[in-house]
Amino acid sequence: MNIDKRNYRLLIGVSLIRFFGDALFYAFLTRYFASLNFSSLQLGALIGMMPAMAVLGNIVLSHFATNLRKNRIILISWTLVEGTFIALSGFVHSFLLILLFDCIVCFCSNSYYNLLDTFIVYITGKNNKAYSSVRVFGTMAYIVSTFLGGMLIANITYKFVFLIGGCCMALSSLIFLCIKFDLNDLEESELDSKVTPVSTKLLFKNKNYIYYIFIIVLILGVHVVSDSMYNLYTGYLNISDRTFGYFTSASMVVEALTLVIATRFRTFNAFKNMLYVGVFCLILKLTIFAIPGLNNYVYLTTQLLRGVTFGLLLASNLYFLTAIVGRKFVNKAFFIAIAIDEVFCAICNGVGPTIIEFTSYTLVFSVLAGFAALALIFIRLVRPLNINPLKLKVD
Helix, strand or coil: CHHHHHHHHHHHHHHHHHHHHHHHHHHHHHHHHHHCCHHHHHHHHHHHHHHHHHHHHHHHHHHHHHCHHHHHHHHHHHHHHHHHHHHCCCCCCHHHHHHHHHHHHHHHHHHHHHHHHHHHHHHHHCCCCHHHHHHHHHHHHHHHHHHHHHHHEEEEEEEEHHHHHHHHCCCCCCCHHCCCCCCCHHHHHHHHHHHCCCCCCCCCCCCHHHHHHHHHHHHHHHHHHHHHHHHHHHHHHCEEEHHHHHHHHHHHHHHHHHHHHCCCCCCCHHHHHHHHHCCCCHHHHHHCCCCCCCCCHHHHHHCCCCHHHHHHHHHHHHHHHHHEEECHHHHHHHHHHHHHHHHHCCCCCCCHHHHHHHHCCHHHHHHHHHHHHHHHHHHHHCCCCCCCCCCCCCC
């Protein structure tokens, strides 16, 4: 079998197992923290540390993830570390130990996915496939895992569900060991990283990249923070883990369908329109969340819009960025933008529980909706370079 086709199929296997394990942990993590009866400051520290450590992880990756060989080693080793600590996380009980485990897994997680995305784009490009043709399998795994997760937690508790999730994630790294590259690809990747270093200063001279940073913060950042606040809100509304899992699974179905549909559109204007639609769905979702006193099933059903927003963002983001900065800059540009986004998330997640305690969920969701609306301005301002974003080659 051709090595590129083999890598493509192995990457689908990695996505299935990795995302299945991920959902058993991260989809329920904020609700788990809330169930421990910590103070609002302690809860803010725990959920604020999730994006804060992701900042550090992305900074490390921006320096060390420079070619295919190194990137493969990082993806394998970080998953083993993350999976191990996830598997053990339900067995620690003191705040400081839980915070330490939280720091370690979140250092690995977000940066892992950013690096995995570049791998997916590289390998799908070698097979003349769209990024979403692999990523949709991760979403499918999430559908099954979140559906089962709520039932499992109700029967065997968070502790053993996290153990299963961690073991699945560690297993995915063993499958990644089977992904190989031919010598020409490795040599070309290493040569590019040495001969054509990327200047951060030059990158920030591109005003369209500055607009992109605002876009990613105001869409992805608000999306992530709204997920954290929504998870806390469902606990406040006494929505069970089982029901929460069912509706989270349903939102993943929407995400998968969105990815499949979005694959048909492959121009810069199409990617730009995907962002417009994603922002509109995000604003609508947050506006409904800001209305107090509605039936619980209204909020649960509204969360399905999450799948549209994130599905469109996944389908368009890297291609949109490539059209703005060019193939040479895309890796570094992506990691820097995500690091800035995670700083925003860390601040919002850190202060969110305290603001809610002294005001209301309505205020928090309203402010987030206002932030998301600002993204529409920056999307309109962006102008692409004269390149084809689909011819993306990422090391």
